[in-house]
Amino acid sequence: MSAPTQRAVILGGNRIPFARSNKQYAKASNLDMLTSTIDGLVARFGLAGETIGEVAGGAVLKHSKDFNLTREAVLGSALSPTTPAYDIGQACATGLETVVSLTNKINAGQIESGIASGVDSASDAPIVVGDSLREILLELSRAKTLTQRMRIAAQIRPAYLAPQAPSTGEPRTGLSMGEHQAITTAAWGISREAQDELALASHQGLARAWDEGFFDDLVTPYLGVSRDTNLRADSSLESLAKLSPVFGKRLPEPATMTAGNSTPLTDGASSVLLGSEDWAAEHGFTPLARLVDAEAAAVDFVDGAEGLLMAPAYAVPRLLARNGLTFEDFDVFEIHEAFASTVLAHLAAWESEEFGREKLGLDGAFGSLDRTKLNPLGSSLAAGHPFAATGGRIIATTAKYLKLTGKKRSLVSICAAGGQGLTAIVEAA
Numbered sequence: 001m002s003a004p005t006q007r008a009v010i011l012g013g014n015r016i017p018f019a020r021s022n023k024q025y026a027k028a029s030n031l032d033m034l035t036s037t038i039d040g041l042v043a044r045f046g047l048a049g050e051t052i053g054e055v056a057g058g059a060v061l062k063h064s065k066d067f068n069l070t071r072e073a074v075l076g077s078a079l080s081p082t083t084p085a086y087d088i089g090q091a092c093a094t095g096l097e098t099v100v101s102l103t104n105k106i107n108a109g110q111i112e113s114g115i116a117s118g119v120d121s122a123s124d125a126p127i128v129v130g131d132s133l134r135e136i137l138l139e140l141s142r143a144k145t146l147t148q149r150m151r152i153a154a155q156i157r158p159a160y161l162a163p164q165a166p167s168t169g170e171p172r173t174g175l176s177m178g179e180h181q182a183i184t185t186a187a188w189g190i191s192r193e194a195q196d197e198l199a200l201a202s203h204q205g206l207a208r209a210w211d212e213g214f215f216d217d218l219v220t221p222y223l224g225v226s227r228d229t230n231l232r233a234d235s236s237l238e239s240l241a242k243l244s245p246v247f248g249k250r251l252p253e254p255a256t257m258t259a260g261n262s263t264p265l266t267d268g269a270s271s272v273l274l275g276s277e278d279w280a281a282e283h284g285f286t287p288l289a290r291l292v293d294a295e296a297a298a299v300d301f302v303d304g305a306e307g308l309l310m311a312p313a314y315a316v317p318r319l320l321a322r323n324g325l326t327f328e329d330f331d332v333f334e335i336h337e338a339f340a341s342t343v344l345a346h347l348a349a350w351e352s353e354e355f356g357r358e359k360l361g362l363d364g365a366f367g368s369l370d371r372t373k374l375n376p377l378g379s380s381l382a383a384g385h386p387f388a389a390t391g392g393r394i395i396a397t398t399a400k401y402l403k404l405t406g407k408k409r410s411l412v413s414i415c416a417a418g419g420q421g422l423t424a425i426v427e428a429a
């Protein structure tokens with residue numbers, strides 16, 4: 001396989017502070033948040049009125065009226081209305097997939113610039129009605145006469161009015177993400193202490209980054225919020241240890257997953273500016289980094305033989321093998337903390353001789369990464385996880401981190417619903 005052209009560079013990012021759901025952003029829609037985030041990026045880079053090559057975005061929890069969400073956000077933003085936009089959906093990997101998609105288009109010479117974005121609101125989750133009521137309402141919308149409308153409306157029964165509440169459940173198993181992860185946590189023997197330690201490190205890393213002003217040119221205040229509201233700078237192992245388990249209570253093993261070592265339901269949006277090296281130079285923008293390769297994987301989790309969120313354990317070895325790299329070649333590891341135990345299960349799989357031999361086809365374990373390089377600026381446990389916005393948060397954070405520290409290479413890994421995972425290599429430009 002010939003090496004791809006690497007024209008695309010990451011120029012910067014903008015997000016709104018992430019907020020716990022049903023709090024400060026409870027009345028904001030996905031469209032409001034996405035538009036504001038894109039406008040913040042446009043203002044930061046002086047792009048008002050410009051036509052960008054393409055804007056890609058997405059949301060996991062999406063109202064049917066948002067069928068063209070990203071294009072609508074562009075139309076409401078300060079960008080030129082001649083900027084095309086499209087939506088992508090890959091569950092929690094959506095934000096990273098928008099970066100991969102636009103990077104590939106820039107590398108292929110199809111566009112010169114792009115804005116990758118993502119948004120999610122668990123506060124404004126769509127409520128759907130049951131099939132019986134939906135069919136009647138559709139028929140009603142087609143009725144031509146009052147008599148027809150009355151006949152159709154008379155079919156509505158009180159029981160049909162019960163809405164179907166949104167959930168983080170997997171359609172094929174009926175289990176929530178947390179319940180699935182609890183099975184994986186037990187299978188890999190991940191301790192409560194190790195999960196709480198990771199959660200604490202996440203809060204400490206993010207708090208330090210905020211205090212040092214790292215996010216000053218990556219985050220724009222929104223609706224009176226100027227910092228990620230889930231962040232607990234005063235978090236401690238003692239306070240985390242006091243929390244009662246919320247997932248895995250029906251398993252034979254002791255339940256270990258709490259509100260402290262699981263991501264909270266979160267509202268937020270993020271965006272990343274990408275461009276060809278030439279486009280960046282013409283605009284006087286300094287490249288931070290470039291996404292050099294990406295790899296997706298999926299696992300068959302339905303029969304329970306594989307953990308729902310374990311796909312990155314397969315994608316990362318494939319990605320590194322294709323690029324002739326090992327963990328030693330990386331300066332930073334940005335592994336999305338869906339739950340503390342998700343990250344720990346991935347590390348355990350890579351360190352396992354059995355997993356290496358039986359699942360990866362290697363002679364032994366894949367490898368052990370340097371934990372001091374893991375999520376140095378915190379991750380989703382502290383920042384929160386507005387599903388489709390997490391990829392943009394991670395890419396902008398790690399690109400700036402590489403530039404600021406003079407370090408060379410970052411590994412990005414995001415697990416996603418449906419047994420999927422998307423991983424990428426980001427290198428300093």
Ligand SMILES: CC(=O)SCCNC(=O)CCNC(=O)[C@H](O)C(C)(C)COP(=O)(O)OP(=O)(O)OC[C@H]1O[C@@H](n2cnc3c(N)ncnc32)[C@H](O)[C@@H]1OP(=O)(O)O
Binds near residue numbers: 263
């Ligand atoms: C691919 C993927 O990413 S999959 C992941 C997808 N995401 C999910 O599935 C979301 C999972 N999370 C959830 O469902 C919810 O956030 C839950 C169930 C974990 C917790 O929900 P809630 O119980 O509503 O959380 P809540 O915010 O009330 O916190 C519970 C308690 O823990 C406390 N708490 C939470 N975090 C911490 C912390 N870091 N330190 C100390 N205490 C904490 C809260 O203060 C609260 O205490 P209180 O009851 O005394 O007020």
